[in-house]
Amino acid sequence: MLRIAALSVVLVMATTVQAQNADAVKQRREAMRAIAQAGGDPFKMMRGEAPFALAPVQGVLKAIEANAPKFKAAFPDDSKTGGGTEATDKVWASKAEFNAIIDKWVADVKAASVSITDEATFKVEYPKLAATCGSCHGSRGGYAPGLGDSFRRMQTPL
Numbered sequence: 001m002l003r004i005a006a007l008s009v010v011l012v013m014a015t016t017v018q019a020q021n022a023d024a025v026k027q028r029r030e031a032m033r034a035i036a037q038a039g040g041d042p043f044k045m046m047r048g049e050a051p052f053a054l055a056p057v058q059g060v061l062k063a064i065e066a067n068a069p070k071f072k073a074a075f076p077d078d079s080k081t082g083g084g085t086e087a088t089d090k091v092w093a094s095k096a097e098f099n100a101i102i103d104k105w106v107a108d109v110k111a112a113s114v115s116i117t118d119e120a121t122f123k124v125e126y127p128k129l130a131a132t133c134g135s136c137h138g139s140r141g142g143y144a145p146g147l148g149d150s151f152r153r154m155q156t157p158l
């Protein structure tokens with residue numbers, strides 16, 4: 001009887017830990033998705049595939065400012081696996097460096113929301129921000145898969 005009780009305590013604990021993992025992974029994936037979705041139109045503008053408009057640019061800057069801190073806070077030690085995560089071990093092995101990329105990203109975005117006022121300033125400032133994606137994604141960053149693979153995941157609901 002006692003052994004069964006002890007066993008169920010262990011099972012309950014294991015379930016709780018797993019639920020926490022999945023929550024954190026879901027939170028960070030949602031935060032990244034919000035940023036990537038808002039970045040779709042400005043990305044096309046940057047490549048000359050869509051006419052310039054200021055509102056979508058301000059939209060992605062706001063999305064980064066709001067979601068990057070949530071993203072940063074969603075990497076507890078118990079979320080290295082599970083929840084379909086594609087974050088690599090490097091996130092936890094180089095946590096300070098990873099967090100510093102996010103802090104600089106947010107600071108750059110705050111500055112850009114003042115300096116980008118028209119198409120000319122967009123063309124100068126925005127590519128620098130977009131390059132930050134590559135500081136984490138792909139073989140150069142090493143924290144997450146290449147952007148093409150990450151974008152493909154967004155077609156599957158979370």
Ligand code: HEC
Pocket residue numbers: 025028029032033035036039084085086087088091098101102105130132133134135136137143144147150151153154
């Ligand atoms: C500080 C590092 C970092 C930066 C900067 C960053 N990403 Fe990510 N991104 C990640 C990590 C890590 C994951 C994997 C999260 C997981 O699966 O747990 C991810 C996941 C994603 C995903 C997949 C979301 C899903 O459905 O699971 C997309 C899309 C994405 N990023 C796009 C972008 C774009 C676009 C940018 C630039 C505007 C960007 N990322 C900037 C680290 C970063």
